[in-house]
Amino acid sequence: MPGMAATESMQRVTDCPRRLVYLLDQLSKTAAKTGCLPQPPRRTHTFDQSIDPGVQGVDHAGASVFGNGVPDGMRAEVWHHDSSDAASGSTSWAMAATTSDRHSKKDARQEFLGVWNVYATTARDLVPSMTISELATVVRCCCRVRFTKHSLLKRISDRLYVLLEKAFLQQTLAETTTRTARTTRSTGSLTTTSPSSGPSNDGAYHDSKKILDARELCQFLHDLAKLEYLKPDLFLRWRNLVTAHARGLGAWRSFDLPLLVTTLARIGLRDTYLLAAVSRELASRLQNDLQDEPSQKLSARRADASAGVAAFLYGTAVLNYVDPHVLDVLDYSRSLLYEFSVRERTNVAFALLLYRVVAMDPVRGAVNSGSLIAVDDSPRPRTAHSYPDHDHPTATERPGAAARQIDKFFSALILDNRVLAETDTRARHQLRILAASVECGLISTATQDDTTSVRSGEGRPTGFDELLDAHGLRGKGRHGSCVELTTNTHTSVFQKSARRVFEELGVVYKEEVRVGPYQVDYLLKHRVAVEFDGYSHFYLNLHSAEEQREVLHRQDDDRVATATPEQAPRSADNIPRGMEKAVADKSCMQHLRKAKTLLKHALLEAMGIRVVSVPYADWLSGRQFEKRKEFFVNSLFQQTGSTQLSEFQQQFGIRRNQSGQHENPRDQNTRTCGVVC
Numbered sequence: 074m075p076g077m078a079a080t081e082s083m084q085r086v087t088d089c090p091r092r093l094v095y096l097l098d099q100l101s102k103t104a105a106k107t108g109c110l111p112q113p114p115r116r117t118h119t120f121d122q123s124i125d126p127g128v129q130g131v132d133h134a135g136a137s138v139f140g141n142g143v144p145d146g147m148r149a150e151v152w153h154h155d156s157s158d159a160a161s162g163s164t165s166w167a168m169a170a171t172t173s174d175r176h177s178k179k180d181a182r183q184e185f186l187g188v189w190n191v192y193a194t195t196a197r198d199l200v201p202s203m204t205i206s207e208l209a210t211v212v213r214c215c216c217r218v219r220f221t222k223h224s225l226l227k228r229i230s231d232r233l234y235v236l237l238e239k240a241f242l243q244q245t246l247a248e249t250t251t252r253t254a255r256t257t258r259s260t261g262s263l264t265t266t267s268p269s270s271g272p273s274n275d276g277a278y279h280d281s282k283k284i285l286d287a288r289e290l291c292q293f294l295h296d297l298a299k300l301e302y303l304k305p306d307l308f309l310r311w312r313n314l315v316t317a318h319a320r321g322l323g324a325w326r327s328f329d330l331p332l333l334v335t336t337l338a339r340i341g342l343r344d345t346y347l348l349a350a351v352s353r354e355l356a357s358r359l360q361n362d363l364q365d366e367p368s369q370k371l372s373a374r375r376a377d378a379s380a381g382v383a384a385f386l387y388g389t390a391v392l393n394y395v396d397p398h399v400l401d402v403l404d405y406s407r408s409l410l411y412e413f414s415v416r417e418r419t420n421v422a423f424a425l426l427l428y429r430v431v432a433m434d435p436v437r438g439a440v441n442s443g444s445l446i447a448v449d450d451s452p453r454p455r456t457a458h459s460y461p462d463h464d465h466p467t468a469t470e471r472p473g474a475a476a477r478q479i480d481k482f483f484s485a486l487i488l489d490n491r492v493l494a495e496t497d498t499r500a501r502h503q504l505r506i507l508a509a510s511v512e513c514g515l516i517s518t519a520t521q522d523d524t525t526s527v528r529s530g531e532g533r534p535t536g537f538d539e540l541l542d543a544h545g546l547r548g549k550g551r552h553g554s555c556v557e558l559t560t561n562t563h564t565s566v567f568q569k570s571a572r573r574v575f576e577e578l579g580v581v582y583k584e585e586v587r588v589g590p591y592q593v594d595y596l597l598k599h600r601v602a603v604e605f606d607g608y609s610h611f612y613l614n615l616h617s618a619e620e621q622r623e624v625l626h627r628q629d630d631d632r633v634a635t636a637t638p639e640q641a642p643r644s645a646d647n648i649p650r651g652m653e654k655a656v657a658d659k660s661c662m663q664h665l666r667k668a669k670t671l672l673k674h675a676l677l678e679a680m681g682i683r684v685v686s687v688p689y690a691d692w693l694s695g696r697q698f699e700k701r702k703e704f705f706v707n708s709l710f711q712q713t714g715s716t717q718l719s720e721f722q723q724q725f726g727i728r729r730n731q732s733g734q735h736e737n738p739r740d741q742n743t744r745t746c747g748v749v750c
Contacts, residue, residue, distance in 0.1 A: 090199040090202050090203045090204075090207060091207060093192075093195065093196060093199060094196075094203070094207045094210050094211060094214075096192075097192055097196065097210075097211060097214040098210055098213075098214055100192075100214075101213075101214035101215075101217040101218050102217065104185070104217065104218050105217050105218070185218070186220065189218060189220050190220075190222065193215070193220065193222045193225050194222075194225075196211050196225060197222070197224060197225040197228055200225075200228045200229055200232050201232065203232075205233060205236050205237065205240075205284065205285060206285075206289075208229050208232060208233045208236075209233070209285060209289055209292070209293045211225075211229060212226065212229060212293055212296045212297065212300075213292070213293075213296055215296070215300060216296040216299050216300055219299075219300070220300075221300045221301065221302060223302065226297065226300065226302045230297070230302075230307070233293070234310065234311065234314075237284065237285060237290075237314055238314070240284040241284070241314065241317055244284065286318075287318040287324070287325045287326075287329045288325075288326055288328065288329045288332075290314065290315065290318060291315075291329050291332045291333050291336065292332065294308065294311060294315075294333075294336050295332055295335060295336045295339070298336050298339040298340050299339070303336070303339075303340050304340060305340055305341065305342045305613045308336075308337075308340055308342055309342075312344070315333070315347065316346075316347070319347060319350050319351075322350055322351070322354040323354070325354070327355075327358065327377075327378060327381055328381060330351045330354060330355045330381070330385065331351075331355070331381040331382070331384040331385035331388065332384075333347065333351055334348065334351055334384070334385050334388035334389060334392075335384050335387075335388045337388065337392060338387070338388040338389075338391045338392050341609075341611070341612035341613065341667065342612060342613050342615060343392045343393070343394060343612050343613065343614045343615060343665070344615040345394070345614070345615060346615070348389065348392065348394045348396075349396060349398075351385075352385075352389065352394075352396060352398035352399050352402065353398045355385060355398070355402055356398040356399075356401035356402050356405075357398075359378070359382075359401070359402060359405045360401065360405070378409070379409045379412040379413050379414070379417055380414075380417060382402060382405065382406050382409060383406075383413060383417035383420050383421050383424075384420075385402060386399075386402065386403065386406060386420075386421055386424040386425075387420045387421070387423065387424045389424075390423070390424035390425075390427035390428055390431075390432070390668060391424075391427065391667065391668055391669065392612065392668070393427070393431055393432055393665075393667070393668040393671075394432075395428060395432040403428075403478075403479075403482075404478070406421065406482075407478075407482055407485075410482075410485055410486070413486075415491045415492055415494075415500075416497070416500060418486050418487075418489065418491075418492050419492055419500045419503050419504065420503075421486055422483055422486040422487055422492075422503075422507060423503045423506070423507065425479045425482060425483045425486070425516070426483070426506070426507060426510055426515070426516055426672065427668045427669070427672060428479055429476060429479050429480070429483075429515070429516050430510070430515050430516065430671075430672055430675050430676075431668045431671045431672055431675070432668070479516075480516060480517045483516055483517075484517075487507065492504070502590065505589075505590035506590045506591075506672070506676070508590075509589045509590050509676055509680070510672075510676055510679075513676060513679035513680055514679065515675065515676060515679055567605055567607045567689055567692070567693075568594050568595075568605045568607075570692075570701075571594075571595065571603070571605060571687075571705070572584075573698070574698075574701055574702050574705050575595070577698075577702060578702065578705075578706070580597060581597065581598060582595045582596065582597050582603075583595065583596045586602075588602065588677060588680065588682060589676065589677070589680055590676075591673050591676070591677065593677070593682075599683075600681060600682045600683060601682070601683045601684075601685060601709075602677055602682050602683070602684050602685065603685045603687065603709075604673075604674070604684055604685070604686050604687065605687045605689070605692070606666065606670060606686055606687065606688050606689060607689045608689055610666060610667055610670045610689075611664045611665060611666055611667065611670075611688075611689075612664075612665060612667050613664065614664075614665050664688075664690065666686075674686065685708055685709055687705070687708055691704065692704065
């Protein structure tokens with residue numbers, strides 16, 4: 074049994090947490106290198122590579138967090154254990170996975186999970202005796218092998234937060250002591266005490282065992298997000314530590330900035346303060362590289378920065394966040410056209426589509442998502458969170474030119490045979506969406522030499538048409554040949570609750586119907602699609618929480634000012650605890666639809682399908698069946714633009730009772746108000 078072998082080998086390292094962590098580090102790397110775990114390409118938005126290689130700390134490209142600091146005896150013992158006790162490591166699992174006649178891939182995965190569960194259980198018991206670096210390394214190892222054990226992650230997260238909060242408090246005290254000593258010396262007074270070690274440039278200790286730097290902290294949160302453990306509520310608890318680092322963004326490495334944006338995009342949290350700070354710093358850094366660096370060195374830096382720029386653009390597009398600094402990064406990305414890998418090209422092209430269709434749309438961007446790009450004539454006020462640089466030109470001066478540049482850049486990215494030869498499932502799905510968007514005219518790929526309308530199909534085909542037809546990425550080819558696209562059907566519990574409503578009303582429907590590159594929940598008569606948008610279709614907008622935070626701050630000024638030092642609430646960023654609780658309250662935030670959901674609705678509407686969206690909050694608010702039935706009829710009646718209730722019920726086949734009256738006994742009032750009550 075693999076579990077017994079792992080238990081026996083675990084007895085050697087239970088007395089030393091550092092040995093256990095190093096063992097997990099080596100086993101996870103071995104499992105990742107064997108190829109048995111489906112790995113993403115080497116350069117993707119998941120940040121498995123570092124833009125600034127050779128940096129010590131929590132690894133991003135497979136380097137051990139211990140570096141060369143592991144004693145030779147420990148290294149030899151671990152490697153001997155890894156080779157002799159192969160049944161307890163990932164090597165035996167790799168051999169089992171590659172030998173089809175012994176085990177199937179599923180059995181090999183289960184065997185590996187059983188082995189890793191033994192190690193994770195032991196690591197959970199040793200969490201109180203681990204250092205900060207060791208705690209972060211355990212999460213990194215679990216992320217490599219995609220192993221999630223909530224009890225382990227919860228204990229590590231709680232323990233690490235307490236240690237870091239204490240370390241930041243000591244750091245603040247040391248900085249205060251240093252400033253006091255300097256002030257005293259400048260006045261000519263003598264001091265009897267002085268700090269033993271001063272802070273570094275970014276305000277953190279040089280001792281990496283006492284605190285995590287910005288890279289390690291961002292990587293830890295990103296690993297939790299990849300393991301689907303980090304949620305917006307948990308991130309809000311860690312936010313004070315992130316903002317403490319964010320005050321010194323100039324000391325962050327180029328890799329750290331887009332990594333934070335990717336983490337926010339994964340958990341669906343639109344923190345406008347952090348996004349504005351990161352976009353401003355990244356845009357400034359890229360502009361300085363263009364002006365100061367020589368051509369040869371700049372070319373090498375561009376090759377290293379391509380992954381980070383692509384991830385930053387994709388993350389901000391998913392969060393539906395655009396400001397002038399994001400547009401500056403977008404301008405710089407055009408110089409990286411030949412530096413982007415195939416996956417990065419696809420991600421950037423998809424980000425451009427989200428910018429063009431959602432963020433720069435006057436309705437979807439400015440109203441539904443609160444995007445900073447507004448194309449209407451009404452002036453939009455500036456805030457400190459929206460525009461950190463008050464001397465920067467307003468976003469309203471650039472949307473037209475930015476839209477034209479996006480169309481040109483989009484064409485240059487897509488018209489590449491390497492892109493359409495992508496075999497990854499996620500990339501192929503993105504390409505199908507891009508193809509359908511071009512066909513429906515949501516984004517243009519026409520050039521000066523070829524202005525043929527792609528949607529109408531008249532004239533000679535463009536290069537984009539030929540490439541799509543050659544690889545079968547269209548829902549329907551130019552010659553009428555229908556291409557079947559394989560999709561995975563998944564019906565949520567929220568979606569299943571609507572079946573009874575449809576059956577009670579007598580509505581004729583089809584479930585999980587493929588329309589273009591998407592799959593709609595329910596398709597009714599007259600090309601009406603009903604989409605039940607669950608929690609995953611929305612993100613939290615922290616901008617409204619910041620405003621609530623300021624209001625509470627003004628209300629509690631007197632209480633905080635008159636409190637004694639022992640009574641005054643404290644936090645790492647000098648925010649009273651009551652305000653932190655208000656920020657963590659979801660009622661303070663806006664639940665806005667994600668950019669991908671808005672793109673889906675826009676593309677379906679461009680294909681001639683009316684979309685009726687049912688948010689989960691509105692559906693769950695009325696738990697009684699009759700209320701849900703009335704709510705659905707209301708939504709269908711209003712969003713389809715119907716004017717006569719009788720015609721509306723006849724069109725969709727809504728059942729009437731035996732007396733000939735409508736299903737709702739109050740429809741006499743609905744004829745006067747025009748809405749089903």
